[in-house]
Amino acid sequence: MVQLQKVHGSQNQFFLLDQTQLKAPLTKEELVNLAQQITKRDTGLLNGADGLLVVSKSHHPQVLGKMQVINADGSFASMCGNGLRTVGRYLAQKYHKETFKVETMQSDLRVSCKPDWAQDVKAVSVEISPVSFQANDLPFTNLGATQLINQNVPEFAPNLKFSAVAVPNPHLISLVPNNILQSNLLEKLGTRLNQKNPYFPDGVNVSFAQVLNAHHLFVRTFERGVGFTNACGTGMSAASLVYALTYPQEHLFGQLLTISNPGGFVQTKVHRTAHSYWIELIGNATITHYIDVTESELHEKQLGFSNFKITSTTENEAYQKFMATHHK
Ligand SMILES: N[C@H](CCC[C@H](N)C(=O)O)C(=O)O
Numbered sequence: 541m542v543q544l545q546k547v548h549g550s551q552n553q554f555f556l557l558d559q560t561q562l563k564a565p566l567t568k569e570e571l572v573n574l575a576q577q578i579t580k581r582d583t584g585l586l587n588g589a590d591g592l593l594v595v596s597k598s599h600h601p602q603v604l605g606k607m608q609v610i611n612a613d614g615s616f617a618s619m620c621g622n623g624l625r626t627v628g629r630y631l632a633q634k635y636h637k638e639t640f641k642v643e644t645m646q647s648d649l650r651v652s653c654k655p656d657w658a659q660d661v662k663a664v665s666v667e668i669s670p671v672s673f674q675a676n677d678l679p680f681t682n683l684g685a686t687q688l689i690n691q692n693v694p695e696f697a698p699n700l701k702f703s704a705v706a707v708p709n710p711h712l713i714s715l716v717p718n719n720i721l722q723s724n725l726l727e728k729l730g731t732r733l734n735q736k737n738p739y740f741p742d743g744v745n746v747s748f749a750q751v752l753n754a755h756h757l758f759v760r761t762f763e764r765g766v767g768f769t770n771a772c773g774t775g776m777s778a779a780s781l782v783y784a785l786t787y788p789q790e791h792l793f794g795q796l797l798t799i800s801n802p803g804g805f806v807q808t809k810v811h812r813t814a815h816s817y818w819i820e821l822i823g824n825a826t827i828t829h830y831i832d833v834t835e836s837e838l839h840e841k842q843l844g845f846s847n848f849k850i851t852s853t854t855e856n857e858a859y860q861k862f863m864a865t866h867h868k
Contacts, residue, residue, distance in 0.1 A: 542838060545630065546586055546829040548856075549622025550771035551803025553589040555579070555831075556630060558605075559596040562835055570839055575610035577843045585845045586829055588612070590766045593623045595630065598643040604631040606643040611765025615743075618645040619709045621773020621821045622806075625664040629653070629825035632664075646670060646708045654822060657866075660858035664825045668707050668777040669818035678710040682738045688712075690786055695739070696729055703782040707819065710744045710764070711778035715786060721750050721760060730762025745772055749779040754790055757783060758800045770803025777819035780808040804863045828856045 545556040555578050559565040566574065575592035578585045594608040607627045609620040627642060628651035639652040647670055654663040675686045683693065688704040696702055696712075700720065703713045712733065726748045734743040743764040750758045759779045761772035776799040784792035797808045806823030832849040 541832050542835050544831040544833065545626075545827050546589065546831065547593075547626035547630075548770075548803070548824075548826050548828060548859075549625045549773060550801055550806050550823055551859075552622040552769045552771045552773065553828075554591050554593045554620075554623050554626060555585070555589050556593045556595065556626060557838075558630065558634075559594055560605075562838070564835070564839070565596065566838060571608075571610060572614040573841065574838060574843065575612065576614045578845070579612040585831070585848060586850065590763070590769045591617075591620065591623065593620065593627055595627055598648075600641070600643050600648050603641045603643045603648050604635050604637060608645070611763070612767075613765045615765040616645075617709050617765065619668070619707060619774050621666060621668050621707075621775075621777055622771055622823065623773070624649065624651065624666040625773070625821070625823055625825040626827075627651075628664045628666055629662055629827075642666075657824060658858060658862040660853075660855050661862045662825050662855075663822060665820055665822040666773075667818055668774060668821050669816075670706075670708055671781065671817045671819070672706045672708065673704070674706075675704070677706040677708065678704055678740065678744065679742060680704050680710075680740050680744070690782070696733075697725055703785075704744070705778050705781060707774045707778050707781075709774050710740065710742065711775055712740070712744045712746045713775075713779050713782045714748055715779075715783060716748045716750060718750055721748050721758070726760060726762050727768070730767070734762075734764050745775050745778075747772065747775040747779050749783060751783065752800070755792075755795060756798045756800070760802065771801035771806070773806065773821050773823070776801060776806055777808055777821050781810050781817055781819055784810040800867070804859070804867060824859055824862075826855045826859050827853050829853065 581588040598606040609617040650667040730746040761775035809820040
């Protein structure tokens with residue numbers, strides 16, 4: 541038997557599969573097929589999810605495992621902030637370690653377990669990096685510049701300023717007033733920039749961030765390869781960086797920020813390095829279900845989930861209870 545987990549970070553939901561359990565790891569095609577089917581909100585497993593996190597062996601020193609991220613549409617992503625917290629918790633429990641690195645597409649990232657936020661609400665801190673504002677690192681084109689930091693882009697929306705940053709997956713960020721946050725502009729722009737368009741050939745995660753007070757943002761994200769999610773870890777991290785750069789007089793680097801989202805909240809800390817930046821993302825890593833299935837079923841083309849044996853945890857109730865009393 542093979543055990544999968546259904547997990548969430550700030551209610552950004554994923555299935556997590558540790559491939560090292562398998563005699564024959566799934567091929568790339570089988571992983572994409574599994575991700576596309578299991579995440580479907582109607583016919584998928586447990587009302588679906590936003591993506592599939594695949595854990596496999598890393599050959600890098602001091603690295604406990606490798607994380608691959610597959611969006612609900614089957615596209616691969618170079619990074620997933622909420623997902624990395626749940627993978628971090630998984631590897632911490634598997635190897636009885638508190639602080640270690642996880643290999644991701646572009647770099648080995650630091651992960652450290654934090655004191656529980658509440659009974660049955662585990663918390664993990666992860667490193668979000670590398671960070672780049674260069675057009676060819678997103679990529680973006682046809683915006684008249686090789687960097688986009690707090691610029692007007694009338695083609696996207698009148699009167700808003702936009703920033704484009706790779707962390708390293710691609711993000712388009714705008715700090716907006718509440719009425720814009722509540723409008724359908726984010727859905728229209730997110731949809732448009734994730735279909736064939738002259739600006740983001742590989743698509744882009746689009747986030748609108750509202751400044752609630754000096755150390756508190758609300759961030760909503762339309763994700764590449766998924767659509768709206770309850771939270772986007774890399775989106776909230778990118779928004780924190782853009783916010784710190786936009787208000788240098790607030791001296792926000794190194795300050796603990798609270799980032800609320802439709803699924804709850806996380807904390808971020810933006811760090812400046814000699815040549816760039818990195819962001820610390822701290823938040824819950826919740827396991828809602830354990831799922832036992834035979835290895836052969838995972839290799840099947842047409843997955844039926846009826847034989848998947850589900851065991852629910854009580855962690856989601858604990859998370860909801862914590863958010864009800866702490867949601868900022
Ligand atoms: N949709 C993203 C990947 C998932 C990122 C998000 N769920 C997070 O927590 O960072 C992309 O295609 O770049």
